[in-house]
Amino acid sequence: MMAKRSPKTDPDPRAEWDIVVVGAGPAGAVLALQTAREGARVLLVDRHRFPRDKVCGCCLSARTVARLERLDLGAAVERIGAPALHRIRLGGWHRAVELPMPGGLSVSRRALDAALVEAAVGAGARFLPGHSAVVGAIHNGARIVELRSSGSRQRIAAAVVVDASGLGSCLVDESDPARSRAGRIGCSAMLPGRADDYSPGTIYMAVGRAGYVGLVRLEEGGLNVAAALEPASVRSTGPGAMVEEVLREAGFAPPVGLGAADWSGTRALWQAPRRRAAERIFAVGDAAGYVEPFTGEGIGWAIHSSMLLAPISLRAVEKWSPRLASAWNTTYRAELGRSQRVCRGVSWLLRRPFAARCALRILERRPGLSRPIIRRLHGSGFTEEGIAWP
Numbered sequence: 001m002m003a004k005r006s007p008k009t010d011p012d013p014r015a016e017w018d019i020v021v022v023g024a025g026p027a028g029a030v031l032a033l034q035t036a037r038e039g040a041r042v043l044l045v046d047r048h049r050f051p052r053d054k055v056c057g058c059c060l061s062a063r064t065v066a067r068l069e070r071l072d073l074g075a076a077v078e079r080i081g082a083p084a085l086h087r088i089r090l091g092g093w094h095r096a097v098e099l100p101m102p103g104g105l106s107v108s109r110r111a112l113d114a115a116l117v118e119a120a121v122g123a124g125a126r127f128l129p130g131h132s133a134v135v136g137a138i139h140n141g142a143r144i145v146e147l148r149s150s151g152s153r154q155r156i157a158a159a160v161v162v163d164a165s166g167l168g169s170c171l172v173d174e175s176d177p178a179r180s181r182a183g184r185i186g187c188s189a190m191l192p193g194r195a196d197d198y199s200p201g202t203i204y205m206a207v208g209r210a211g212y213v214g215l216v217r218l219e220e221g222g223l224n225v226a227a228a229l230e231p232a233s234v235r236s237t238g239p240g241a242m243v244e245e246v247l248r249e250a251g252f253a254p255p256v257g258l259g260a261a262d263w264s265g266t267r268a269l270w271q272a273p274r275r276r277a278a279e280r281i282f283a284v285g286d287a288a289g290y291v292e293p294f295t296g297e298g299i300g301w302a303i304h305s306s307m308l309l310a311p312i313s314l315r316a317v318e319k320w321s322p323r324l325a326s327a328w329n330t331t332y333r334a335e336l337g338r339s340q341r342v343c344r345g346v347s348w349l350l351r352r353p354f355a356a357r358c359a360l361r362i363l364e365r366r367p368g369l370s371r372p373i374i375r376r377l378h379g380s381g382f383t384e385e386g387i388a389w390p
């Protein structure tokens, strides 16, 4: 454990900022929050103006909710009024099984990300929305960052830069060719709150040949629809038609308003950077590595990785050493590698219809078998007495 850094002591005199965090998603906001709480001069930059939407399934696992509480963010999240999650209904090929999954929340990214940024600002970080950051070279013992906003450019210096820019960009090593490969793409849409088959408290997950679709009710009654789909199918028919096909294949009714939905998308849902750190720069959250989101852990990984990186980045502010870059790579692999491998394994299974159908059939007969998997992926939502299994 690193000793707590006293507020504003010994900042690198050549850098205007101790830490510039690029990207104000959960990873960036939590890193900014934690390091600002320790007295660092932190600038949090995002290219979007907030609040903003983000392609996501919007489910927080029990483990993630517990982590937010540990960060003293429980009240901030509670104020959003997000519905508690109790179960998952998993369907595919006209089979469906309902499994308990207690302790999580379904919350819009618009509200969650804004609340986390507000907490970071409350802890002393400065937030600069509407600016795109480009990371430059080392100059005089600091990283140069160029901030671009509608025609204007400004160069600033930081003792440390944290790349929390999410899926699809690599600020640690722009020349890394092994960062992403073809794979499913993500898309999501918000449907207005109407009475239909989809009630709050349940994650509806449909699996089909073209991918999978998750539906969940959010804080103001809207229904969030998120999917990981084969890009070729999306290109030929559009996301709405593909989502409807996967839902019908799974035996789920298409929700009201699906035909008129306004879709947003992502690039390929896979990213494996060769390096997660270089001199005075660290990657965190999706920017540090991404696997398909079937198990709904991306926000949790983003927050967890920031909690792990915060003390390392504070040490780097005080004195840069290449050993800190290796420490981050090792810590990341040790703490997140295993759950990302499990998630990758589940995605692999889902791409094989025969195996996926067999798995569903087994769960239909013996739902209790999923309990250790859910506990492992989702965290501590089960009570001491446990949940009454169907």
Ligand SMILES: Cc1cc2nc3c(=O)[nH]c(=O)nc-3n(C[C@H](O)[C@H](O)[C@H](O)COP(=O)(O)OP(=O)(O)OC[C@H]3O[C@@H](n4cnc5c(N)ncnc54)[C@H](O)[C@@H]3O)c2cc1C
Binding pocket: 022, 023, 024, 025, 026, 027, 028, 045, 046, 047, 048, 054, 055, 056, 057, 058, 059, 060, 061, 131, 132, 133, 134, 164, 165, 166, 167, 169, 186, 187, 188, 226, 227, 228, 266, 269, 284, 285, 286, 287, 293, 296, 297, 298, 299, 300, 302
């Ligand atoms: C279809 C789908 C469903 C998902 N469902 C779930 C789910 O149910 N539960 C779950 O936990 N996870 C889910 N995920 C994963 C989750 O969305 C991500 O893992 C999570 O958002 C990662 O957080 P982050 O902070 O690393 O990145 P992001 O949330 O992507 O934030 C990155 C930020 O960086 C900003 N940015 C990027 N480049 C720059 C730049 N150059 N300068 C300034 N700003 C920049 C962006 O504007 C953005 O605000 C899902 C993902 C997809 C695609």
